Amino acid sequence: QVQLVESGGGLVQPGGSLTLSCAASGIIFNIYAMGWYRQAPGKQRELVAEITSTGSTNYADSVKGRFTISRDKNILWLQINSPKPEDTAVYYCNAGGVSGQWGRGTQVTVSS
Numbered sequence: 001q002v003q004l005v006e007s008g009g010g011l012v013q014p015g016g017s018l019t020l021s022c023a024a025s026g027i028i029f030n031i032y033a034m035g036w037y038r039q040a041p042g043k044q045r046e047l048v049a050e051i052t053s054t055g056s057t058n059y060a061d062s063v064k065g066r067f068t069i070s071r072d073k074n075i076l077w078l079q080i081n082s083p084k085p086e087d088t089a090v091y092y093c094n095a096g097g098v099s100g101q102w103g104r105g106t107q108v109t110v111s112s
Contacts, residue, residue, distance in 0.1 A: 002026045002101040004093040009106030012083050022076040022093030022103055033097065034071060036078045038089035038108075048091070049078060063087075083110040 008020040020036065035050030049059045049069035057069055068079040076093060088110045093103035 002095045004095060004101055004103035006091065006093045006103040006106040009091060009108045011109045011111065012080070013112055014083060014085065014110060016083060018080045018083065018108060020078040020080070020091055020093075020106060020108070022078075024074045024076065024093075024095065034076050034093070034095045035097075036069060036076075037092045037094055037098075038087075039092070039105075040089040043089075045092070050094075051076070080108070083108075085110050 003025045005023045006020060008018065010018065012018045033050045033052045036048040037045050038048050039045040047060055048063055049057065049067055051057045051069045051071050055071070059067060059069070066080070066082045070077045070079070078091065080087065088108060090105040090107050092105045095101045
């Protein structure tokens with residue numbers, strides 16, 4: 001199975017930037033997409049961005065133009081630019097969709 005470990009979370013000010021990374025190990029073949037999800041307290045987990053094995057991307061409307069997902073070999077990144085307070089959440093690395101594999105999450109807090 002695929003093992004996913006996130007890193008890079010922390011406190012960031014509005015107008016700043018932050019880059020999350022996810023290191024994948026194990027069997028990584030036959031995974032159509034990898035992505036980032038997030039969950040804030042009291043809210044459902046939601047898709048932030050995903051990327052296929054061919055590089056096609058899909059973003060939530062709320063982050064379009066501000067977040068960038070990228071992938072290279074066994075590493076997945078999420079570049080967060082111009083963060084907003086509503087971006088505060090635990091961010092999870094995912095492989096294979098909601099029924100696939102998950103990392104344990106990394107906290108991102110946006111505050112001035």
